[in-house]
Amino acid sequence: MSSRQLRKLQKQRELQEASKDAVRGQESEDSGEDEGPAPAVKPRVSLFAALGADGDDSDEQDEERERDEDDGGPREEEVVLPQSQPSKKSKKKKKKKSKAKAAAASGPEPAGEEEDQGGEDEIDKALKELRLSNEQISGKLASEAQSSGPARRINELLSINTYHLKVINEMRNLFGRDVIESANAEEQEEANRRTRARNAPRQVDIETFLRSAAGPKKLPEVSLRRNAFIQGREHWPRRTAGGLTMKQLRQADDGSFTEYTYVHEAEHDGVQAAFYSYVQMGDPWRLVYLLAEVPYHVSTLIQVSSVAKQDQNMALAAELCERALFTFGRVATSSFRQDIEQGRARLDFRRPENRQFWLAGYHYLKSLIRKGTYRTALEWAKLLFALDPKDPYAMRHFIHFLAIRAHEARWLVDFVDELERTSDNRDTAYLRQSVVLAKLQMNDTAGARDELRRGMQRVPWLYCALYQELGLDAPPSIWGISSQSDSRSFWVKLYIYQMKDLWNNTAAISLLQQVAKGLDRVDASSLPSDDAPPDLGATRLAYLEGQTSLLAVSPRELLDRQPNYEYDPLPPLEEENIFTCEGCRLPWREREDRANGPRGTPTAGILHMLRRRLQRGRVAGGGVMGGGGGAEDEDVDEDEIDDELIRELEGHAERGDERGMLEALMQFIRGQAGTTGEEGGGEGGAGDDDNEEDLADYEHDGHGQEGDWLPGAWPGDEDGR
Template sequence: MSSRQLRKLQKQRELAGNTDAAPAAEASSSEDDSPGPVPAAKPRVSLFAALGGDGDENGDDDDEPEEEPQPDSEPTEQQASQSAIKTSKKKKKKKKKAAKAKAQVEAAAENDDEDEIDKAILELKLAAPRADASTGQAQPEPQQRINELLSINTHHLRAINEMRQLFGREVIESAAAEEQREASNTRQRRGGQQNVDLETFLRGPPGMKKLPEVSLRRNVFIQGREHWPRATAGGLTMEVLEKRADGTTEYAYVHDNRYDAVQTFFFSCVQMGDPMRIVHLLAQVPYHVSTLLQVSAVAKQDQNMALSAELCERALFTFGRVATTAFRQDLERGKARLDFRRPENRQLWLAGYHYLRSLIRKGTYRTALEWAKLLFSFDHKDPYAMRHFLHFLAIRAYEGQWLVDFIEELERTSDNRDTAYLRQSLVLAKLQLKDTEGAKAELRAGIQRLPWLYCALYQELNLDAPPSIWGVSADTDARSFWTKLYVYQTKDLWNNTATLSLLQQVAKSLDKVETAQLPASDAPPDLGATRLAYLEGQTSIIAAAPREYLDMQPNYEFDPLPPPEEDNIFTGDGCRMPWRDRNSSTRAMDNQMEAQLRALIERQQARLQAGRANNNGQGGGAGLAGIPPDDEENAELDMLDMDDPELRQDLEEHARRANAPGIVQTLMRMLRGDGAPEEEYAHEGEHEPAEYAYHDDSDETPGEGPPGAWPS
């Protein structure tokens, strides 16, 4: 109840009290003067009726009538009674009219006030949608939708969570305990040996300091491992560069002077072509990302896939430990952005790609899908062509509806013409969703649009091509590239009873496809797709990739096929080293770097000699490295083992042969086929098995169940 209504009620109460008191006083005086008939009692006024404003419509008075004072000459009793009644009626009418007029005035005033309040509230309500509308204009609906599709659930970034769901918590814990016991027994057996394997050396001696439990578990990317050494990130940090109008935020990883110096030394070690130099460097800077990725490649060549994946995990752990809380929040909403032109950021893509491959090898497809979404969300230009992972991983992870939404949104927001190939996986997605009619429609349109793709798919599945597409093959390098890439990734997904039956049914029902009415060629692969093919290592796919991208220099394993130098954003000399021209103008910079390294050698000579003297009696990791383990968190750079005549000689030789290519470039030229016949390059490894398989060539029988199901 408003304050105005309360005041009105109070006035009416006072008025009712006054009218009650007047008749009582007159009645008492008349009783004292002369006895007479007692007037009939008037009914009391209801206070609730007063809230109505105008009183009762039946003529009941709101107030008691006032009686006329008795005159000196008393009239007869009947006359007095009639006179009192007339007077009372006149006063009641006047009072009623006045009260009604007063109530109307107050109601009008109150309504005016309420109208003003309503108008203000209405304006406020209208103002809020206008603000939202302006925000909606700054962030268009398609951009908002793609952000929603690429939002990340950090629970799915941990492979251990999916493995527990697949195999059970008890099985995983018992397997981890067994692995720990085997590792402990191995260290005990090799305790007295001077030479140890790479994995044992990188673990360090028993009893060394470990990272805090909080740091291991509260990482946005990777849950750390207990045996990882205790050390800082070495000068790697994260900064916020820009908060954009579309609601996204651009972040960047930054190297400080300390980290940049290690990066420079790392590049020198790569140029020397000695893998053990890089392994020694990693022992001193255990969280230097480029070194971790390079040693991961060394472990892969040593056929130690578990160690290779673990080193990629440690690189991702390093990125995660310096990430900010705001970055994690934007990451979960699909609004975190990284610029691929920054070499510091590119290391995250490379580490994520290699870790993604290890997840596929283990069969943890749901986790792999989340990582592919993560890498795509950082830059929608897709520098690592993650879209060519997302389509088949979504089928493997039984995320068919997500794939349908993603492909449709990708076609609206992207100008990549290769989405026509990705769209063929919607046939598999709709079969998973029990939408057989939708799958038939997609398959019919796909065969008519890409007949060469389905002809190649028939060949890979050991089926006879139907007349509608028989003899149609990819007639350009672009079509050959996209066809080989798609078939390589999805062959096993099509090899099941339901899909093969639908494929043969629809293909046989179509007339001969008229290829003359189709586009002359498809869009050539961009640099991102070429980078993906290069990393996959399938020579049959690389042979169809654009040569101008494959011949780009520099091209190192720690930064494959980077953008041209003018497109990069450099913030330090360490990341610029691969692009430095080897001529007289930069030779002085080489000499300056060599002088700095020599100063480091002299500064650490006494300390390293003392460390070796203390380490002579230890077995563990002394044999491989010949250096003491590092127990200090901030001693990564100071403990570089450069007190070595052979290392000095290598550095001097590196300065003298500045124009000579390193071993990595030589290997790259061998892979590209420079100096080898083109025919040999085109067919070399055509049928060799991939390092990790999307399909099992030994099982030629179609699988049961929907696409993406585990083999029985």
């Protein structure tokens, strides 16, 4: 029998004995008294007296109290106890003076009475302390909310629901689970067909090669589903994140945000340097083979995704961007995941390691729009906007039309109102015009009419251009008012490019015509003569969109910035960047490499990069990748190792053996990363042993052997190797 049942039996026994004592005491009192002790109170007194005298049961009671606290509150028997005090006081007030004197003369109260009173005092004291602590917490939260109201409001609007970050959830809502499962079955059947035929052709497409190179080992199911950003795919290879990690940098004093950053460890930094050298060579197949060796290197994933787009394989391009975001999610900390759900997570765009997240997110966002999954696309746009208040990818110009597409009109109205209060961007006047469509979607026709009237008076040149795009005659109230400068034309063209289709419906066109008829002639001279020029974020968006009409009016001084690569478009100036690793700094060293580096062979860039890193590592007194060597490395002749490696790479280059050169380089990078004592993070294994085991399995399956097929043909290699 449990201790709780024994305690209940003990209470029942004490209650019966106390009732008998109360009856005997009442019979002995004077029959003329009109009041007597309440029998319901006396049992509780004797009950606590008995329980207080029993040491063993007291221990059991303490254990029960601890269990009750863990469960979130006291049990019902303990809550009833404070109610006994009022009845006892009322009984004492009704007693006669003679009765009170007799009781005082008879001696002190029984021990049970004192213990009961003391127990009630402790309970009351605990309740008062609890009430006081709750009031203090409430006051503190209220003061914090008052001191940082705007910041907390924008965080609330930009809070992320991770359910909506995964497109599979929206696909199931749109098409049903059965349709999605059928599509997945067809995709799996196609993958099995490629696996059976992977050794038949000598020249294959990128997708077939990458899936064949993945090998038999796949990521665990828990890693695929628990990712904060992307639900992984079953055929993705089981490899580590390759030295990509995340750490927390700082937290705001008022708790409004927490800054994080992604970090390139030694292994990842070495691969980044090799990747940059391959980009300089200009051969996409080298990047494809590099991706087969390091399948979760983010820069390579993004660059090969662009190659897949040029090959008209949009599905593969989207999948590679998904894998890049999946990699970021693998190494994300639990606190980062919680902060993005509350809109408090921040990444600094000036760090090259973080910029890859925005670029992968942008390309993935475009793929979501092509699929028509606007709710997921809106959640991603909110996330990319929330991570940096400066909005480096101008996500605000995606959010306003995605909110309409996703039927989030109420949220859009609140967001635009808050953006106008907190942002100093003058282009919010254009975003404000989408509130007209939002209120139409909310069936608030009167509010939409008022917003449209104010909009025509505020930005008449926008509506004049919109009338023209919709094939309508501009009304007399705004006729002839057009944008005269490139800055104003940029914002007008960007808005119409995003929102033209949403305005092209019967309800919106009818409202445009009705409001314009009742509007007086707008005085353009009273309005600002020009708009603020596009910032770097908006220019970067125009560059990525590739619209010639936008590029024609974009600032030339921003578009012509160098360096400018597809894996890092229009980065900040060199002095504005925050560099923590050498691999990310290489694009700014391009001119220096061209001036000092050896030329004439395809591997010149790689060899020069290695020499620079080897020299820098020796000057710093550490390993090749900047890690400190242990005592066992003191007798190693680094010059001999360096020369041997360079001779091996040059030999591969002379023979045209690009495969052997890359494998030697990857072995060198992994070996030097191992000397630093750092291991790759990520789920599903986080060490060099996993990499070596996966590489062994990869070679065991027929890859990496002499005469094995390669995708396409390497330059100058006629037999396709």
